[in-house]
Amino acid sequence: MKRQVPIIITFLIGMIMIFSFFIPPLEGLEQTCSLFFDVIAVFAFFLGGGNLMRIHVNKLRRRKKDWGFSIVTLGGFFIMLAAGLLKIGNPGGIAASPTTEGSLLQEIFTYVFLPLQSTMYALLAFFVASASYRAFRAKNREATILLIAAFVILLGRTPFGMLLTGWIPESFSVLQVPNMAIWIMNSPNLAGQRAIMIGIGLGVISMSLRLILGIERTYLGDESA
Amino acid sequence: MLDAAFSIPLVALSDIGRVISLMFIGAGLLWILIRSLRAKEVDRRIVFLFIFIAVAAPILFPITFQERATLIVRKVFDKVESLPAGSKVLLAFDFDPAMAPEVQPMADAISRHCLTKGHNVIFMTLWATGQALLTQSLERVVKGEFPENRDGVDYINLGFKAGNENVLNIIVTDFRMMFPTDVNGVPLDSTSIFDDVRSCKDLDLIISIGGGKPGVKEWVLYVGDRVNVPMGAGVAAVVAPQLYPYYPKQLLGLLGGVKGAAEYESELVRQYPHLEERGTPGLRMMGPQTLAHMVIMAFIVIGNISFFISRRRERKR
Amino acid sequence: MSSHPMTSRPLYFIILSFLFTFFPSCGGSSIALAQAEPIDIATTQMIPDSEQVVVEPVTSLIAADHKYDDGGMIDLSWVPSIDDQLVASRVIGYKVYRIEDEGEPEMISELAPGSNTYNDQSVERGKLYSYFVSTLSINAETPSVRTAPIEPQREWLNYELLNVLIMALVLGGAVIYFIETARRGKKLFVRKIAGLEAVDEAIGRATEMGRPILFIPGILDMDDVQTLAALTILGRVARIIADYDTKIFMPVSRSLVMTAGRETIKASYQAAGRPDAYSDDMVTYITDEQFGYVAAVDGIMVREKPATCFLLGAFFAESLILAETGNSVGAIQIAGTARPAQLPFFIAACDFTLIGEELFAASAYLSGEPKQMGSLKGQDVGKAIAMAAILIGILTVTIGDAWNVEWIQNITTGLVDVFSTR
Numbered sequence: 001m002k003r004q005v006p007i008i009i010t011f012l013i014g015m016i017m018i019f020s021f022f023i024p025p026l027e028g029l030e031q032t033c034s035l036f037f038d039v040i041a042v043f044a045f046f047l048g049g050g051n052l053m054r055i056h057v058n059k060l061r062r063r064k065k066d067w068g069f070s071i072v073t074l075g076g077f078f079i080m081l082a083a084g085l086l087k088i089g090n091p092g093g094i095a096a097s098p099t100t101e102g103s104l105l106q107e108i109f110t111y112v113f114l115p116l117q118s119t120m121y122a123l124l125a126f127f128v129a130s131a132s133y134r135a136f137r138a139k140n141r142e143a144t145i146l147l148i149a150a151f152v153i154l155l156g157r158t159p160f161g162m163l164l165t166g167w168i169p170e171s172f173s174v175l176q177v178p179n180m181a182i183w184i185m186n187s188p189n190l191a192g193q194r195a196i197m198i199g200i201g202l203g204v205i206s207m208s209l210r211l212i213l214g215i216e217r218t219y220l221g222d223e224s225a
Numbered sequence: 226m227l228d229a230a231f232s233i234p235l236v237a238l239s240d241i242g243r244v245i246s247l248m249f250i251g252a253g254l255l256w257i258l259i260r261s262l263r264a265k266e267v268d269r270r271i272v273f274l275f276i277f278i279a280v281a282a283p284i285l286f287p288i289t290f291q292e293r294a295t296l297i298v299r300k301v302f303d304k305v306e307s308l309p310a311g312s313k314v315l316l317a318f319d320f321d322p323a324m325a326p327e328v329q330p331m332a333d334a335i336s337r338h339c340l341t342k343g344h345n346v347i348f349m350t351l352w353a354t355g356q357a358l359l360t361q362s363l364e365r366v367v368k369g370e371f372p373e374n375r376d377g378v379d380y381i382n383l384g385f386k387a388g389n390e391n392v393l394n395i396i397v398t399d400f401r402m403m404f405p406t407d408v409n410g411v412p413l414d415s416t417s418i419f420d421d422v423r424s425c426k427d428l429d430l431i432i433s434i435g436g437g438k439p440g441v442k443e444w445v446l447y448v449g450d451r452v453n454v455p456m457g458a459g460v461a462a463v464v465a466p467q468l469y470p471y472y473p474k475q476l477l478g479l480l481g482g483v484k485g486a487a488e489y490e491s492e493l494v495r496q497y498p499h500l501e502e503r504g505t506p507g508l509r510m511m512g513p514q515t516l517a518h519m520v521i522m523a524f525i526v527i528g529n530i531s532f533f534i535s536r537r538r539e540r541k542r
Numbered sequence: 543m544s545s546h547p548m549t550s551r552p553l554y555f556i557i558l559s560f561l562f563t564f565f566p567s568c569g570g571s572s573i574a575l576a577q578a579e580p581i582d583i584a585t586t587q588m589i590p591d592s593e594q595v596v597v598e599p600v601t602s603l604i605a606a607d608h609k610y611d612d613g614g615m616i617d618l619s620w621v622p623s624i625d626d627q628l629v630a631s632r633v634i635g636y637k638v639y640r641i642e643d644e645g646e647p648e649m650i651s652e653l654a655p656g657s658n659t660y661n662d663q664s665v666e667r668g669k670l671y672s673y674f675v676s677t678l679s680i681n682a683e684t685p686s687v688r689t690a691p692i693e694p695q696r697e698w699l700n701y702e703l704l705n706v707l708i709m710a711l712v713l714g715g716a717v718i719y720f721i722e723t724a725r726r727g728k729k730l731f732v733r734k735i736a737g738l739e740a741v742d743e744a745i746g747r748a749t750e751m752g753r754p755i756l757f758i759p760g761i762l763d764m765d766d767v768q769t770l771a772a773l774t775i776l777g778r779v780a781r782i783i784a785d786y787d788t789k790i791f792m793p794v795s796r797s798l799v800m801t802a803g804r805e806t807i808k809a810s811y812q813a814a815g816r817p818d819a820y821s822d823d824m825v826t827y828i829t830d831e832q833f834g835y836v837a838a839v840d841g842i843m844v845r846e847k848p849a850t851c852f853l854l855g856a857f858f859a860e861s862l863i864l865a866e867t868g869n870s871v872g873a874i875q876i877a878g879t880a881r882p883a884q885l886p887f888f889i890a891a892c893d894f895t896l897i898g899e900e901l902f903a904a905s906a907y908l909s910g911e912p913k914q915m916g917s918l919k920g921q922d923v924g925k926a927i928a929m930a931a932i933l934i935g936i937l938t939v940t941i942g943d944a945w946n947v948e949w950i951q952n953i954t955t956g957l958v959d960v961f962s963t964r
Contacts, residue, residue, distance in 0.1 A: 024611045034388070034391035037765055041763060041796075044801070046797075051827045109357045110357070124862055126277075129276045129521050130273065133524040157484055159515060193882050199898045203900075205717070205924065206917045211770060215913050218776075218777030219774055220806075324859070
């Protein structure tokens with residue numbers, strides 16, 4: 001029963017969502033089902049939050065390795081929760097939007113959260129460089145083509161591309177680096193992307209059918225699938 | 226603006242700083258190149274150091290370049306420019322602080338352009354973290370630069386709504402079902418900007434700015450394709466290639482990354498020179514991007530030299 | 543723009559005849575034209591007639607039932623007033639009036655000058671509606687003639703999506719056919735996928751080195767098919783891990799994924815006969831926030847130094863950060879995602895990458911079960927159709943446009959119609 005009920009629900013909802021795309025009177029059902037998922041996902045926030053707290057409180061109590069960082073985690077969790085729920089420092093009071101300018105939530109967001117997020121995103125610049133240094137080696141024919149394409153794109157995305165090849169006459173303008181970069185993005189790259197997207201679309205159909213028909217049940221914890 | 230007495234030394238300092246940093250990068254790369262001739266690999270931390278200098282130097286000692294808008298960016302600009310004053314434009318700020326450095330300049334530039342043209346702009350976001358960024362943008366661009374514009378009349382902030390593509394599924398037929406009020410609790414029915422707007426069908430242009438999910442793809446699938454309203458997009462550079470299939474049918478134009486923002490800003494400043502004094506962060510960021518690209522290319526060359534030399538030595542053995 | 547199925551797609555006529563027999567209202571649309579019924583409405587009464595700025599009314603007002611809906615919309619179209627098209631226009635707007643079941647006129651919308659369409663989305667089936675549009679000047683209103691009463695109709699099938707339905711039936715049918723074929727014992731060939739062949743070896747490496755395995759199922763929720771694909775692979779991987787008694791860490795960024803992940807691993811340990819070795823702490827929730835999650839996972843990688851990292855599911859900007867950090871700790875990395883933007887990063891930084899559909903094929907491939915392998919074959923039918931359509935399209939566009947051959951260009955148009963959703 002524990003496995004049968006979810007499979008039946010999956011089948012019914014899957015069929016409804018498919019048919020609602022083609023049958024106008026059922027269009028509203030698709031929206032309703034989507035809203036139901038959001039309601040369920042919101043309830044799941046409590047699960048996740050509870051798990052987070054349990055793990056870190058446990059770590060704190062047992063003084064496990066790096067327990068000091070659990071204080072930071074729990075502290076951040078409760079401060080943001082209080083700032084948003086209780087509208088601490090909010091000029092508009094309890095009824096105002098949580099992100100009103102001047103509120104504690106907005107201040108922490110602007111001066112703590114924003115810089116932290118930007119810092120993590122900024123790591124990409126360094127990792128792109130180290131990954132490029134390591135990966136773009138002309139080991140074989142395909143790797144060499146990749147290397148040349150990467151070079152053209154990198155150069156084309158800077159003013160130096162035009163500087164280096166701007167002298168090429170208009171009749172051969174396709175050989176100007178920025179135009180070559182645009183051609184690479186619009187032709188071979190786009191063709192490859194489209195082929196991958198077609199494959200992905202078909203893979204999604206196959207996977208979804210397996211899920212809806214109950215052939216694939218591993219995600220339910222059913223090892224017999 | 227600096228007093229003339231101080232401007233000369235600062236300009237000189239800037240020039241000196243620029244020269245020193247470029248010389249340092251050049252000399253350092255040369256040294257690494259010489260090492261690579263001995264088939265020595267470069268420690269990743271050296272790579273990180275050079276990238277840091279390549280990005281920091283143009284920020285500290287400004288290096289800017291001229292930009293010209295490519296066709297794909299110009300199409301968005303031309304559409305905003307060609308719409309008559311009073312047109313309804315929806316701007317979706319679907320990004321978070323991590324993506325903000327890349328897409329915020331284009332979001333600000335497009336907002337500035339729409340308000341300069343006298344369009345009625347509807348701001349919203351599908352990202353929880355986008356709401357604060359939207360608030361900041363409104364303070365900075367809308368209220369800061371266009372104080373005569375009235376909330377609810379010339380622009381409106383609908384804020385954030387949870388639900389991802391479900392929000393789009395609903396606003397494509399009825400805005401009020403998903404947004405009964407704006408972010409300040411004012412009912413939409415009492416705002417004049419929403420007098421003749423019931424759903425997305427009644428908009429003249431939709432521009433989605435972001436790069437994740439939900440983002441441009443969801444706007445195209447759930448709204449643009451269904452209601453036949455022109456759609457433009459501004460995304461992070463890494464996302465742009467996967468949106469090219471939608472150009473030019475489903476997307477009339479696409480701004481990709483800092484370069485796209487710089488191109489839009491350059492076009493905006495060319496058309497409205499007085500807007501240059503309000504800042505062009507996209508154009509400013511092209512300096513670090515250009516220098517960083519050059520450093521990455523140098524390291525790729527160095528890496529290949531090191532690879533070929535070590536492979537030759539192995540073959541000899 | 544697709545043309546009506548009756549005129550351009552004879553293949554569908556058989557299906558349509560069947561449907562018309564049982565659903566007579568299908569495909570039909572009712573249109574009400576403006577009739578010559580002058581309307582007596584109040585204009586601004588206070589201004590004497592001699593001072594009113596009278597403008598010409600709109601013409602050719604048509605009210606039509608919106609096609610392929612649930613009977614909740616009527617489309618209006620008209621030719622704007624002649625005065626609206628002059629350079630010095632005296633028209634300041636239009637008002638749309640609706641009369642429900644022969645009741646009183648009700649103003650339902652006010653439109654800007656130049657407007658020539660309106661969609662009335664507040665109608666109900668079973669009621670009759672007629673409309674007229676008034677042209678507004680600064681102090682007067684000129685109504686148009688009224689349309690005949692029209693009742694919004696419900697259509698049971700969206701014919702504009704008929705081609706999508708047929709394609710879905712073909713693809714779905716192919717998948718089901720091959721599943722049945724495989725179930726009957728026919729051997730199906732599936733090419734080797736390097737990343738999946740390496741799973742056993744990767745887990746074995748972790749066991750030998752005494753280091754844990756890190757499994758990241760992406761950062762989206764259970765409603766994304768990539769996350770489900772990752773969890774199905776987790777089930778297979780967890781079974782091997784349970785047999786080898788290797789440690790596994792699975793930090794997740796969604797609460798529902800945490801629950802599902804725990805169920806999956808627990809079932810695998812039970813199937814391996816080692817339920818006591820399972821612990822809920824194997825799967826932990828970190829945060830929904832993208833980069834907060836990445837920072838936590840990076841910390842886990844640097845501290846725990848996993849020997850093997852599985853990066854399977856939906857990833858965004860964090861893909862390279864995770865892959866590079868994993869590379870820096872010396873882990874063997876098997877990645878897979880259906881997001882084309884992130885594939886280059888995984889290919890550059892990981893040892894094995896499952897590209898797009900390989901991620902969805904993984905669970906079938908790893909299980910080796912005939913039913914699941916059959917679905918992979920069915921997918922290939924779709925690819926064959928796509929390849930054939932692309933080849934035919936290339937030929938017809940090239941030849942048709944180069945030599946301006948009309949019948950070849952018609953084939954191209956037909957192909958575009960078949961594969962478009964409008």
